[in-house]
Amino acid sequence: MIAEGRGLPLEDFRPASMLRVARTPIAVPRFPVIDFHTHLTWSPGLEPGETIQVIAGGSELLPTMDAKRVRIMVNLTGGYGDGLRDALRVHPQAHPGRFLTFTEPWWSRVAESGCAQFQADEVERAHRAGARGLKVLKILGLFAREHGNSGSLIAVDDPRFDPMWEVAGALGMPVVIHVSDPRAFFLPVDSSNERWEELHAHPDWSFHGPEFPGNLELQEARRRVIERHPRTQFVCAHVADAEDLAYVSECLDAHPNMHVDISARIGELGRQPRTSRRFFDLYQDRILFGTDAIPGGVEYPQQVFGEELYEIYYRFLETEDEYFDYAPASVPPQGRWRIYGIGLPDGVLRKVYWANAARLLGLDESPPE
Numbered sequence: 001m002i003a004e005g006r007g008l009p010l011e012d013f014r015p016a017s018m019l020r021v022a023r024t025p026i027a028v029p030r031f032p033v034i035d036f037h038t039h040l041t042w043s044p045g046l047e048p049g050e051t052i053q054v055i056a057g058g059s060e061l062l063p064t065m066d067a068k069r070v071r072i073m074v075n076l077t078g079g080y081g082d083g084l085r086d087a088l089r090v091h092p093q094a095h096p097g098r099f100l101t102f103t104e105p106w107w108s109r110v111a112e113s114g115c116a117q118f119q120a121d122e123v124e125r126a127h128r129a130g131a132r133g134l135k136v137l138k139i140l141g142l143f144a145r146e147h148g149n150s151g152s153l154i155a156v157d158d159p160r161f162d163p164m165w166e167v168a169g170a171l172g173m174p175v176v177i178h179v180s181d182p183r184a185f186f187l188p189v190d191s192s193n194e195r196w197e198e199l200h201a202h203p204d205w206s207f208h209g210p211e212f213p214g215n216l217e218l219q220e221a222r223r224r225v226i227e228r229h230p231r232t233q234f235v236c237a238h239v240a241d242a243e244d245l246a247y248v249s250e251c252l253d254a255h256p257n258m259h260v261d262i263s264a265r266i267g268e269l270g271r272q273p274r275t276s277r278r279f280f281d282l283y284q285d286r287i288l289f290g291t292d293a294i295p296g297g298v299e300y301p302q303q304v305f306g307e308e309l310y311e312i313y314y315r316f317l318e319t320e321d322e323y324f325d326y327a328p329a330s331v332p333p334q335g336r337w338r339i340y341g342i343g344l345p346d347g348v349l350r351k352v353y354w355a356n357a358a359r360l361l362g363l364d365e366s367p368p369e
Helices: 058-067 081-090 115-129 159-170 196-201 215-228 245-254 273-282 307-318 346-361
Strands: 033-038 070-075 099-101 134-136 145-147 150-153 175-177 234-236 258-261
Touching: 033 346, 058 070, 058 307, 070 346, 081 099, 081 115, 115 159, 159 215, 215 234, 215 245, 245 258, 245 273, 273 346, 307 346
Parallel strands: 033 070, 070 099, 134 175, 175 234, 234 258
Antiparallel strands: 145 150
């Protein structure tokens, strides 16, 4: 009971829906899955060094993968140098056919002379070692600076990275690029910000202020990179901008070498189900399944690797269920709303779950039985 005249703290608000609607659990997806966006290791980021942190080994992951029909997991944050070799040893080499690993730029050396050729050469060495693609975190554009921790931010379309993009394309290595975040992260964290709770829980996720580029500025810089390197296949993480599918559609129409993954964005796609369904129908050959899964921990419920996370994704893609949680959490972690399924047909599901990723990775586009 709440005393008359007293308010209820937002963090204590746990409304129970009174809707009586269909609930269609999807324990196993209709087709085998390539999870194109996961994080099984962490690299040093901007810090110097090559040591990789292994979050979970393959033997810890395989039971959930087998239960949820995830045939392949792609570890995007495989690092570089000795760290990359360790990441390759722990996952794809220890469990052939079940894991693939991407390399990353050597961010701590960005300001050095000869950086452009060094980064390109490192991508080539990573490819020879077994890396299957290149992952670019939002370090580029929002964190990497000219002099390490000082100086101006390095722009996403800085020409020093042109040789790196070109080498990736020449080697057939897809580039997964993440340059921006939800629009609310670039706005004042006030009473009108729909992600107020999320930003208060993670204040370092706010990029509001003159010291940061704007959301559209970052995306347009990414677009210039994609346009300059038509031989390179770019996968724009998190649907590129799930809050503005008209803008993403414009980019996809203009750039045939652009693709998107749906990782950590079903919370956005699922609250605009009719628009999302049209988007999937139209770009069914260029949308990849991904979860942004990280094994262990509960700090980011929308990304915690586990059976429940996959079941929510499958339910969103395969059913027309209404008003259900987009993350396994008592409070929606990205914003206080629920989502609706988009009920994709088999032909589209087969592409999103498997064929589109397989094509970019040089695998058989026909999903295994």
